[in-house]
Structure formats: C-alpha cells, structure tokens
Amino acid sequence: MSEHSPHSMRAAVRSVRDAGRATVLVIGGGINGIATFRDLALQGLDVVLVERGDFAGGASSASSHMIHGGVRYLENGEFRLVKESVQERNRLLRLAPHFVKPLETTIPIYSTFSGILAAPLRFLTHRSGKPQERGAALIKIGLTLYDTFSRDGGSVPRHRFLGRKKSRAELPALDENVKYTATYFDASMHDPERLALDVLLDGLAANDRARALNYVEAVGRTEDGVTLRDRETGEEFTVSADVVVNASGPWTDLTNAQLGQQTRFMGGTKGSHIVLDHPELLAATKGREIFFEHSDGRIVLIYPLKDRVLVGTTDIDADPSEPAVCTEEEIDYFFDLIHHVFPQIAVDRDQIVYRFSGIRPLPRHEDTAPGFVSRDYRVEIDDSRSTPVVSLVGGKWTTFRALGESLSTKVLELLGRGRSASTTDRPIGGGRGFPTSDAERREWIGAHLAGAGDRADVLLARYGTRASEVWAHIQKGEDAPLADGAVSTRELAWMVENEFVVHLRDVILRRTSLAFTGDASSEVIDELADALASLLGWDATRRHEEATQIRQELGDRHGVALAS
C-alpha cells in the first residue's frame, strides 16, 4: 500500500495525532497553502498541512484557468504584481509545461479612446466609480508595458494590433462593429487541481517529516495547540507548532475566529463560469482566448479548453460562509456577452455541461468596486500568543510559487532559520523532462509508454512525465476501461494509492476532468462507484452514499441534472 492511499492517510492522521507537534502547521490545502508547504518541506522542516476537504477544492478549483500577468491590473497601479505575475507565468511555462501552455489572447475593441480618462484617476485613488470599457489607446499602453515586463523571459511573442478588416479575416465570426483587435500571449492552466497535486507530491517527496492530510479541519485552539478534527472519523486531536500558517483563502477570517482571533482581513468576491459543449463557438474562437469588457466594464473571457468553451466571469461581493453557486442571472449575463462578440452564434442552456463558482480570497475592500480590488497578496502576523499565527491575505493562482517562497521566508524569519533551498528553477512534478516538441514527444512516448497506443496522449496530458510510473503500474495487472475509456481500473487504483483519493467526488471533480467536460453521467458515476468500492472496501451503504453525494453536488453546485 502506498503512503498516500486513504488507508495510509488515516494512518498518517494517527501518526500526526500521536506526535502531537510539528515545527509549522499550515491550515488550508489550496494552491497557496500547498506552495508554502512545499517550500517549507524543501527547507527540511517538520511541517504538517491540513485541508478540511479535498486538496485544491476551494477557490483553487474555481479559477478561470489562466496563468496571466493581469494586464488590467496595470490600470490599478499594481506594477509589482503584474511584473511578478508575468515573470511567474514565464517560469511556469518552463517548470510546469505539462499543465501550463501558451495561450493566444485576443481583445476585441469597439472604440479608440474610451476609459482613458477614468483610468489614471483610478490609478491615483485605487477605487472607482462606474467601470467602463477600455479603448484601443489604453489597451495599447497596457500591452506595451506588459511586453516590457516580459522581455527577460522571451517565452511568448509580443502583442500585435489589427484593424477591422484584418481582425475579421482572422476571426470571421467577430461582431462587425469591432474596430480593432489586440492580440497577445498569456498562458492557460489545463488541470489546476492536478498541478496542485504535483506541487504537493513534490513537497512530500522533499522530506520525510513533511506530512499532508486531507479531510482534516482546524476547529479550535487551546493552550496546548490547534485542535484538528478528522472529518472522516470525527476524532479530534491537538497539534502544537512553533508557527501556524493560516492559508484558508476566502475563509481566512473564519479560521482565525476558530483559532480565537477576530480578524477582518478578507472581502472575497464571487466569480462564476459556465462550460459549453458548443462546436460552433469553439470553432469561432480559433483556439484563442477572447478577452474583453462588457458594456458595464467587467472582464469577460471566452476560452477553448478540453474541446469545450469556458465562459466567465462575474465579480460580486460574497459571504464565504455560504456555498458559491452560478445563478440563472449570471448565465443570462454570460449569454449576453457571447452575443456581444459573436452576434451570429446562438447559445442555449442545453449546451451548458458544467458550471462552477468560487470566492476570490481578496482583501477587505470597503468602497472599491469588486473589479478594482487589489489582486496582490500580503501576510499578517499575530504574535500576541506564544505561537505566532501568520495569515495570508490574497494570492492568485499565477503567483503561487513566489507567494509560497515569500510566506515561507516569513516563517523562517520567525523561526530564526535560514533558507537552504529555492524553488526558482525547480521543475514541478510531471513537468520534469516533459517533451515539448513533436519529435521529443514521439521519442518520449516510444521510450516510456510503449504499447499504450491511443492512451499515451491521455496519460501524458494527465500526469506529465509521471505517466511513465502510471503506465508501469497499469501494465502490472489486469486492466479494463472505465467511463468510456477516460480512465481504467488499474489507473484508478493508481490514483487511489498515490493521489489521496478519499471520496468518489475527488475522482470525478478533481483527479479527472469528467465533470468539467460534462462526461460524468449517471452510468459513469455508478461504474466509478463500483470500481472504487472494490478498491477501498466500501460496503453497499457507503457505495450508495458516495454516488448520492456526488449526484447531489453536481446538481446543486454545478447545474448538472442527472437521473438518480
């Protein structure tokens, strides 16, 4: 049995419970808690990470899947953040090429000058009245600066501007009122939750004293330490630490309250997305992200991913104690946006295969409009008690490596220790030795996935170069396809043994893309429930509960109606 299987996970919980202490306790297994965990593990520290749900199941599962500099944040005067983001984007294209890919992005522009007067005002005050559409001049300035930040990496080409005629020649379905297009490169993240898993596995591999537990929640604090609850068994136990890191994303204030500290750091906003199975819209994007502003000034993206079209997003003040869901009004809004850019393409609710929503862990923002709240991050340290609590406020997906390094540096300072390892040039998980050209790819597949046939591409896309270990495991026993060949029995066994799978939902929502692409049918759920029951020793009642739970979650949170 591998050290990350659910059975050994419960054993790991017992071992953390019995030890009763760690040098650092990180609360929250989203990408930022995980990145901090990896950095601390690389310094040789005794570090424990606890996540109350599945890893990367919070805000980290709800992003627009972009690794981007955030050209728009220039308007807020966030030069530090944009520079760091562009550098991190270039770095991730190099260190995690299995999941982070260059993405050609086109902004359709309807006017020459709009927004240009409002922008410098916002720039000075960091707040806004009514947002409005940006014109060509402002976008040109922004993209020129963006290119400047990118110069050192040279990872992506510079931006280009086209007039109406040439724009329509490139994107014929575009609204004929579009005057210009600006095209530049950012990056897309194909499987965020799997990338988070790779960062986590790298942290665990760095050091035997680094341990990570999912389905374990921080629920309180006593003189002896932080009270943790194993959500699988209900058991509570205490772990003391020299430093506690609160990386609970949008729930940071709520976690602090559980730790006995009242804070008002956070002011998260909800953002939703829909995923459409719409071949005509997919073809209209020509493989690009269409990134623009609606007439109300909000940012919109229409974006091909996994043969589907991702459309987002909204930005609405939200209460993190309530589950975030994509509402019917938000869907109407998305349909308006699609019509705004591609007026000839009809969209229908039947074409939505998945919807998702999450809360951005933004800082408290008083009267600043949601779209203009800083996307930068900071740390807050409470050292009023014997164990300091370091709270993370903010932090995008794009900057997770730099954030993990900076948060870990703060922790090392508190511990009076130095840094012994850096993540700056360290490849991530299956990005190590990942073949990027066609020739390298053919050679790599020939050497490591011989006999895998059509599955080679799927395995390489899902695991990067870790695919060689997965394929070796698959070949060691009898294998049968599951979910119309999307996975197989031996591959599922691999996930169970190596990827912290505790529930059926973990596989359907995060270890595979079955939910995202709309392929989690009732039959697929039953088939996977049966396969997992035999791998995990579930009895009939547990198997039924697992299938019911994911059906309900798909219905309530993701708008997927399934026959029970």
Ligand SMILES: Cc1cc2nc3c(=O)[nH]c(=O)nc-3n(C[C@H](O)[C@H](O)[C@H](O)COP(=O)(O)OP(=O)(O)OC[C@H]3O[C@@H](n4cnc5c(N)ncnc54)[C@H](O)[C@@H]3O)c2cc1C
């Ligand atoms: C709609 C939307 C679009 C976005 N698009 C992008 C994008 O395109 N690019 C980009 O770079 N960023 C994007 N972001 C931002 C990015 O997704 C988040 O900022 C990032 O994922 C935050 O990660 P985190 O680890 O800080 O928080 P989270 O991922 O929320 O992790 C916090 C974790 O803490 C856990 N937790 C909470 N309380 C406890 C407790 N008491 N005990 C144990 N665990 C606990 C939660 O279960 C959760 O998993 C987007 C966000 C949203 C919502």
